[in-house]
Amino acid sequence: MDEEKRVAVLPWLRHPVDLTRGEQLCVRMVPFMDRRLKSVLENMEISNLFPVQVALWHETVGPGNFERDLCINSPTGSGKTLAYALPIVQKLLPSSTIKCLRALVVVPTRDLALQVKQVFDALTLPLGLRVGLAVGQSSVVDEISSLVHVPGEEEGPNPGFFSPFWFQSKVDILVATPGRLVDHVNMSRGFTLKHLRYLVVDEADRLLREDYQSWLPTVLKSTQSNNDDVTGDDDVFQLGGVERGSNPHHRLAKVVLSATLTRDPGRLVLLNLHHPLFLSAGQMRYRLPENLEAYKLICERKVKPLYLVALLKSLGEEKCVVFTKSVESTHRLCKLLNCFEDLQIDIKEYSGLQHQRVRSKTLNEFRKGEFQVLVSSDAMTRGMDVEGVRNVINYDMPKYIKTYVHRAGRTARAGQTGRCFTLMSNDEVGRFKKLMKKAEASACLEHTIPSCLIEALHSTYQSALSKLKEIILETRKKPKDKSCQ
Numbered sequence: 001m002d003e004e005k006r007v008a009v010l011p012w013l014r015h016p017v018d019l020t021r022g023e024q025l026c027v028r029m030v031p032f033m034d035r036r037l038k039s040v041l042e043n044m045e046i047s048n049l050f051p052v053q054v055a056l057w058h059e060t061v062g063p064g065n066f067e068r069d070l071c072i073n074s075p076t077g078s079g080k081t082l083a084y085a086l087p088i089v090q091k092l093l094p095s096s097t098i099k100c101l102r103a104l105v106v107v108p109t110r111d112l113a114l115q116v117k118q119v120f121d122a123l124t125l126p127l128g129l130r131v132g133l134a135v136g137q138s139s140v141v142d143e144i145s146s147l148v149h150v151p152g153e154e155e156g157p158n159p160g161f162f163s164p165f166w167f168q169s170k171v172d173i174l175v176a177t178p179g180r181l182v183d184h185v186n187m188s189r190g191f192t193l194k195h196l197r198y199l200v201v202d203e204a205d206r207l208l209r210e211d212y213q214s215w216l217p218t219v220l221k222s223t224q225s226n227n228d229d230v231t232g233d234d235d236v237f238q239l240g241g242v243e244r245g246s247n248p249h250h251r252l253a254k255v256v257l258s259a260t261l262t263r264d265p266g267r268l269v270l271l272n273l274h275h276p277l278f279l280s281a282g283q284m285r286y287r288l289p290e291n292l293e294a295y296k297l298i299c300e301r302k303v304k305p306l307y308l309v310a311l312l313k314s315l316g317e318e319k320c321v322v323f324t325k326s327v328e329s330t331h332r333l334c335k336l337l338n339c340f341e342d343l344q345i346d347i348k349e350y351s352g353l354q355h356q357r358v359r360s361k362t363l364n365e366f367r368k369g370e371f372q373v374l375v376s377s378d379a380m381t382r383g384m385d386v387e388g389v390r391n392v393i394n395y396d397m398p399k400y401i402k403t404y405v406h407r408a409g410r411t412a413r414a415g416q417t418g419r420c421f422t423l424m425s426n427d428e429v430g431r432f433k434k435l436m437k438k439a440e441a442s443a444c445l446e447h448t449i450p451s452c453l454i455e456a457l458h459s460t461y462q463s464a465l466s467k468l469k470e471i472i473l474e475t476r477k478k479p480k481d482k483s484c485q
């Protein structure tokens with residue numbers, strides 16, 4: 001059922017703290033912030049905290065002191081990652097020498113996990129805290145040895161002897177995707193969430209929508225022993241000297257975020273939130289970035305590729321993400337664009353159809369500016385932060401406003417300007433108008449392309465189509481590439 005049609009609203013969602021009234025705050029003025037953290041931020045060239053970061057700081061380190069669980073609905077690119085990373089790092093700073101896993105961040109995709117880890121690394125490396133990654137990039141065994149001291153490694157001069165470090169955590173903070181997290185909870189000896197004090201659920205609506213091996217009940221169950229069992233067998237190697245904060249029965253504090261946070265009581269209740277506080281930018285669930293310019297580009301279906309090519313040409317060297325409706329369309333469109341002979345633009349594909357290694361490589365190259373246009377399907381782009389993306393193009397109009405918000409949000413991030421073009425046929429205009437009404441700040445202008453430019457592209461289009469046909473026939477003759485399963 002469409003979530004927006006539901007009428008029941010949880011009482012605490014009715015009175016949000018309005019983030020749009022908040023101001024930026026100079027880092028030097030942030031109350032209670034450890035001076036080492038201030039200096040790390042200075043080195044990262046961050047001189048002001050964004051409103052969502054100020055508000056979260058207030059509720060976590062400031063007077064709020066993590067006493068309530070927090071749900072945040074704040075636009076794409078508004079700085080949610082740093083908003084939760086800063087208070088966690090500050091709270092974990094007065095750390096003992098013996099490590100244990102005290103903060104867990106769950107995100108839906110590997111590339112996003114890598115991105116979030118990089119933010120934590122930048123903050124924590126100079127401060128002596130360690131951040132781990134559990135995303136299934138390597139085998140469970142290899143991954144666990146990067147997270148926990150396991151017997152067999154670092155044996156020293158007396159191999160076979162008991163080491164006090166066995167099964168001790170190597171990391172203070174873990175960034176994980178849900179499936180691999182559950183693997184570790186269920187299978188990896190020494191991996192424990194018993195000392196967890198902070199749980200962040202980023203891109204929460206996506207993580208709550210899909211079951212991912214029942215990751216949420218598994219995590220909550222594994223952390224419950226935090227409250228009622230501090231002397232269980234598993235703790236035998238970890239208790240001595242481990243800092244659990246002033247209160248050994250510390251409550252697990254939760255921070256739940258999205259640019260399109262679900263209001264569905266059935267889903268939110270799964271989080272078992274403690275006296276939740278809702279922080280939201282504006283009244284509506286969907287809000288577009290302040291400096292986004294939205295355009296519709298009306299054209300007939302059969303000449304859509306021509307309009308896309310003309311548009312890409314007019315955008316010149318600017319970095320651009322093109323969204324299609326499916327992994328198959330992404331693949332086909334990318335191939336077709338690469339068949340246009342005089343289109344001097346480097347274009348690559350990014351979709352769930354590809355192997356993770358290929359996808360991560362493509363993303364890195366895009367980040368470095370090695371090519372300009374990324375053709376993508378939806379699933380993988382949640383939260384993706386690539387500097388310099390000036391344009392988003394919806395080659396296929398999204399079905400839901402939520403999809404539009406996340407796609408458009410790959411540009412106009414951190415207060416920068418950006419444009420989102422949506423290609424549509426005449427019969428889609430009404431539906432698009434309805435869709436956009438669901439979002440705040442969603443004014444949309446029409447963008448036109450002179451018909452002479454389209455006509456001039458017709459013959460190159462025909463040869464591109466023939467070339468594509470040949471490629472398809474060739475690929476059918478070859479055995480299937482197993483790396484793309």
Ligand SMILES: Nc1ncnc2c1ncn2[C@@H]1O[C@H](COP(=O)(O)OP(=O)(O)OP(=O)(O)O)[C@@H](O)[C@H]1O
Pocket residue numbers: 046047048049050053074075076077078079080081082258259382383384385409413414
């Ligand atoms: N205080 C700040 N000053 C300058 N830049 C910042 C600040 N906070 C965050 N940024 C930058 O803003 C960009 C967007 O931040 P982030 O990825 O956390 O956004 P987000 O709200 O999580 O977006 P999404 O909903 O798309 O995941 C990043 O490039 C980040 O480095």
